[in-house]
Amino acid sequence: MLQRLRENKSTQGTLLALPTTVWLFILLIIPLFLTLVISFGKRSPDGNVIYTFTLNNYIRLSGYTTDCPDGQATCFDPLYLQILGRSLSLAFNTTALVIIMAYPLAYFIARAHPKQRNMFLFMVLIPLWTNFVIRVYAWMMLLRKEGAINIIIGWIANFLHIPFQPFEMLYTPGAVLVGMVYEFLPFMILPIFTSLEKIDTSLYEAAADLGANSIKTFLRVTLPLSMPGVVAGTILVFIPVMGTFIVSDILGGRQVILVGNLIQRQFLDARDPTFGSAASLILMIMTLIVTYFYTRKFGFGEEIVAA
Amino acid sequence: MSKSNLFKMLALFVIASMALAACGNGAQATEPAADGPKVTSTGFECPAAEFPMEATSTELNIFVWTEYIPPDMIECFELVSGIKVNRDEYSSNEEMYAKVSAGGSNYDLVQPTDYIIALMARQSLLQELDHAKLPVMANFDPNYLDFEFDSGNKYTIPYQAGTDAIVVNTDAVETVPASWADLWNPEYAGRMVFLDDSRAVIGATLLTLGYDVNTTDPAQLEEAKNKLAELVPNVKLFDSDSPKTALIAGDVDLGITWTAEALIAQQENPAIQYVYPTEGAILWQDNWAMLTDAPHTDAAYAWLNYTMQGNIFWMMLRDFPYTNPNKAALDFAKENYADLYDAYMASPITNTPAEAVQNGHRISDVGDATPLYDDIWVEVKGQ
Numbered sequence: 001m002l003q004r005l006r007e008n009k010s011t012q013g014t015l016l017a018l019p020t021t022v023w024l025f026i027l028l029i030i031p032l033f034l035t036l037v038i039s040f041g042k043r044s045p046d047g048n049v050i051y052t053f054t055l056n057n058y059i060r061l062s063g064y065t066t067d068c069p070d071g072q073a074t075c076f077d078p079l080y081l082q083i084l085g086r087s088l089s090l091a092f093n094t095t096a097l098v099i100i101m102a103y104p105l106a107y108f109i110a111r112a113h114p115k116q117r118n119m120f121l122f123m124v125l126i127p128l129w130t131n132f133v134i135r136v137y138a139w140m141m142l143l144r145k146e147g148a149i150n151i152i153i154g155w156i157a158n159f160l161h162i163p164f165q166p167f168e169m170l171y172t173p174g175a176v177l178v179g180m181v182y183e184f185l186p187f188m189i190l191p192i193f194t195s196l197e198k199i200d201t202s203l204y205e206a207a208a209d210l211g212a213n214s215i216k217t218f219l220r221v222t223l224p225l226s227m228p229g230v231v232a233g234t235i236l237v238f239i240p241v242m243g244t245f246i247v248s249d250i251l252g253g254r255q256v257i258l259v260g261n262l263i264q265r266q267f268l269d270a271r272d273p274t275f276g277s278a279a280s281l282i283l284m285i286m287t288l289i290v291t292y293f294y295t296r297k298f299g300f301g302e303e304i305v306a307a
Numbered sequence: 308m309s310k311s312n313l314f315k316m317l318a319l320f321v322i323a324s325m326a327l328a329a330c331g332n333g334a335q336a337t338e339p340a341a342d343g344p345k346v347t348s349t350g351f352e353c354p355a356a357e358f359p360m361e362a363t364s365t366e367l368n369i370f371v372w373t374e375y376i377p378p379d380m381i382e383c384f385e386l387v388s389g390i391k392v393n394r395d396e397y398s399s400n401e402e403m404y405a406k407v408s409a410g411g412s413n414y415d416l417v418q419p420t421d422y423i424i425a426l427m428a429r430q431s432l433l434q435e436l437d438h439a440k441l442p443v444m445a446n447f448d449p450n451y452l453d454f455e456f457d458s459g460n461k462y463t464i465p466y467q468a469g470t471d472a473i474v475v476n477t478d479a480v481e482t483v484p485a486s487w488a489d490l491w492n493p494e495y496a497g498r499m500v501f502l503d504d505s506r507a508v509i510g511a512t513l514l515t516l517g518y519d520v521n522t523t524d525p526a527q528l529e530e531a532k533n534k535l536a537e538l539v540p541n542v543k544l545f546d547s548d549s550p551k552t553a554l555i556a557g558d559v560d561l562g563i564t565w566t567a568e569a570l571i572a573q574q575e576n577p578a579i580q581y582v583y584p585t586e587g588a589i590l591w592q593d594n595w596a597m598l599t600d601a602p603h604t605d606a607a608y609a610w611l612n613y614t615m616q617g618n619i620f621w622m623m624l625r626d627f628p629y630t631n632p633n634k635a636a637l638d639f640a641k642e643n644y645a646d647l648y649d650a651y652m653a654s655p656i657t658n659t660p661a662e663a664v665q666n667g668h669r670i671s672d673v674g675d676a677t678p679l680y681d682d683i684w685v686e687v688k689g690q
Contacts, residue, residue: 043678045674045675046426046429046430046674047426047677048430079682079685079686079689082689083685083689086689144553144556144558145556145557145558146556146557146558168497170558171543171544171558253542253543253544253545253546254503254544254545254546254688255539255542255543255544255545255688256688256689257685257688257689262685265681265684265685266681267405268399268401268402268405269399269401269505269681269684270677270678270680270681271401271404271677272677272678272681275678
């Protein structure tokens, strides 16, 4: 029996994959199925799930309602669509900014002397040792009215005898964007670095021999060959940003509701797990659609595996 | 950099962080209780149990609000009873309810606020208390017993009480608000912190309009939504975890907070005042309740009787000064810690004035209308 197993590679593979498969089945497939079932249910007055089949939760998400204030038969209120739209645009903006900031840094690290590279990568990773939420709180200390940034600018202004009003930075959309970009930057730097590092230097020499200047070399050689890293980084950044609400809660002062907040509220304050389940599924489907079109255009980014 | 090097580095991080975590655990190990007087790690000498209870359990699982139980209280109970207390914490009633109603939580005692008690009882999550096993009930001021949310204290006994009202830095504003309606004053735009609590904020709006805080009338709620929509852009931040921080740091100058937050802010900056609005503040009370599937009821009764006795519960005045329903504790403080007692009695924040209580409103569960309130909240914030 053991002998046969030793020879049979495919059985070995199955056995090795078994724990993960069971894990995924119990913690991913079953909950997902439950979410689907609950999303077609109804809320009881006490906030329990009544199992039935109704599309009401999805209709409510779409904005159409028969429960109009002024007595019309149906009316349209794009509230939830706006929330979804806002989350999407925040995710797009964050991802775009992260790419713009991460690429030059990754390029710099990849081109550094191998001995320094370790050092630089180490520095990129150090912040990740600290808990995510604590790092966001640190930004609060920096951004608040009597925070570090305003104090330092105040000193300089005082020194130069310029009148100074402290900037209102904390609890603004800008603060949220800064926090998001900061949190997700390493997840873009690492995959881009990996794909840049793999580029064979003889390709640059060949480009130079053929008369390409440095801009042309970058556009025709470096950028296309590093695209898998950018794609992988985008997936690693975009998907979590879509569902995150901690950063916007802490740095944005909770004035803005993102789709993550909406879902969380349904399971806590509103005690409406049916609507929360429907919103979760829609979020997942939306993320899948965006990722699908993105990867169809740019490939799946093998760097996810490599990174 | 080669991949194997990267892995080595990562492995090193993991080992280093595990070593650090191990150190943390080691430091927390408790020493075995010595004979003689039982003294906590802060040097507090624990009094004996006034109402000793038979308990065979060796553990007690409590699920409580964050920052709400004095460490000395837990340590003394452990030293005197020999029962180990396992504590988990939550920061909203909804969070507690979600965890407890999912079942299998294994908790003995929870600390629900008034409005969620009826709901928990209807869901059969709470067990009726055996008053014969609670001689400590005699310690409470009757004004804090037998409320509508739990008549006859069938399921709960009081812990602490408080209010949600207006807090204002009188040095920073031109006019000090006197009512909920005053919050709409354009002077306050961008200078307010509100609790991130839909029922409290919508409740204040309903009171401004002259409606009941627990209305389920869709027309009144629609009106409140439109009224609140005017105010929300003026709110700089919503924070239910620590609204005092922004107030003390000067990021905001006024807002809606609860008792202890206002008191701590005032201790930091005496210009910060607590205003009971003319339409009436929101009153609340936190309570102890025992879960239906509590595994250690004997330990739970021992805990309630011991921690609520006057010579233990006085320390709430020292550590978490809310409105204290425990008469025995106040009497004990009066005799032994006069300065604490005087400060408590003198402050209108902790010692809520009688007219503010009379004028106040209590939030209750609104059943089917709960999603309506939530929709208002999502809509006014999402605009």
